[in-house]
Amino acid sequence: EAGVTQFPSHSVIEKGQTVTLRCDPISGHDNLYWYRRVMGKEIKFLLHFVKESKQDESGMPNNRFLAERTGGTYSTLKVQPAELEDSGVYFCASSQEGNIGYGYTFGSGTRLTVV
Amino acid sequence: AQSVTQPDIHITVSEGASLELRCNYSYGATPYLFWYVQSPGQGLQLLLKYFSGDTLVQGIKGFEAEFKRSQSSFNLRKPSVHWSDAAEYFCAVVPTDSWGKFQFGAGTQVVVTP
Numbered sequence: 001e002a003g004v005t006q007f008p009s010h011s012v013i014e015k016g017q018t019v020t021l022r023c024d025p026i027s028g029h030d031n032l033y034w035y036r037r038v039m040g041k042e043i044k045f046l047l048h049f050v051k052e053s054k055q056d057e058s059g060m061p062n063n064r065f066l067a068e069r070t071g072g073t074y075s076t077l078k079v080q081p082a083e084l085e086d087s088g089v090y091f092c093a094s095s096q097e098g099n100i101g102y103g104y105t106f107g108s109g110t111r112l113t114v115v
Numbered sequence: 116a117q118s119v120t121q122p123d124i125h126i127t128v129s130e131g132a133s134l135e136l137r138c139n140y141s142y143g144a145t146p147y148l149f150w151y152v153q154s155p156g157q158g159l160q161l162l163l164k165y166f167s168g169d170t171l172v173q174g175i176k177g178f179e180a181e182f183k184r185s186q187s188s189f190n191l192r193k194p195s196v197h198w199s200d201a202a203e204y205f206c207a208v209v210p211t212d213s214w215g216k217f218q219f220g221a222g223t224q225v226v227v228t229p
Contacts, residue, residue: 004158031215042119043159043205043219056216091159095215104215106151108158 002026004107006092012113018080021110025074025094031055032075033095033104034067038088046090049075082114117142119208121220128196129228136191136223138206146208148189149217150180154202162204165189176200201227 005024013019025032034046046065047057051072060067064083069075079086089111093104120139128134140146150162163174170182180191189206206220 033215033217035217035219042221043207043217045216045218048216093159104161104217106159108156 004092004094004105006090006107006110008110009108010111010113012115013082015084015114016081018078019082019112021077021079021090021112023075023077023092023094023107025092026105029094029096029105030072031095032069033093034075034077035059035091035093036088037091038085041088043091046077079112082112084114087112087114117210117218119206119218119220121204121206121223123223124221125224125226127226127228130198131195134191134193134196134200134225136204136206136225138189138191138220140187140189140206140208142187142208142210144211145184146210146213148180148182149207149209150174150178150189150191151205151207151219152176152202153205153222154199159205162191196225196227198227198229201225 011019030051032049035043037043045059048055049069052069066078089109091109092107095104118141122137148165151159152162153159162178163172163180165172165182172180178193182189203222203224205222207217209217
């Protein structure tokens with residue numbers, strides 16, 4: 001089975017530009033999560049989708065970040081406008097509904113560099 | 116406050132030597148406990164997890180972890196490391212009522228020397 005796919009794997013943008021990250025979860029996984037790790041810090045939760053609905057977006061840092069999950073399939077995370085402190089690695093994960101017993105499957109991450 | 120602590124930011128170990136990575140957590144009730152590894156250029160890979168039962172958990176790649184309730188710890192061990200074990204290791208917890216929202220430790224970078 002295909003894993004969680006994220007792209008791009010790397011992105012370098014200038015401050016003030018817009019970037020959109022994409023995550024394709026494992027087919028059939030209703031739960032989709034975004035996390036990020038900024039330089040030298042812990043991996044932090046951003047938000048959680050159940051199908052197309054936002055279950056928990058308590059970790060979103062500010063309104064420059066917009067996450068969507070159209071049709072309950074893939075998800076996008078848009079940063080607009082990007083700031084220097086947004087640099088880091090953005091991870092996506094998916095799981096079957098309520099199936100924490102089997103843990104998540106994480107993607108390889110998108111490394112975002114804002115210059 | 117709820118927290119996950121990995122006291123060691125960086126560990127250097129010789130190939131063939133044993134490895135122990137420490138993890139302590141602070142939660143009201145014992146959460147679900149995990150160890151993940153991230154190799155260079157790779158995603159986060161699950162090594163092992165603990166929910167309940169036997170406090171010694173076996174994982175992939177020859178790793179094991181021991182849950183100690185009295186110490187709120189979940190330390191990861193490997194008897195003999197290989198050069199391929201060089202990576203960053205993350206302890207993570209999921210509170211049992213949190214809908215699968217992970218809280219990660221800061222990570223421990225493991226360097227393996229010949």
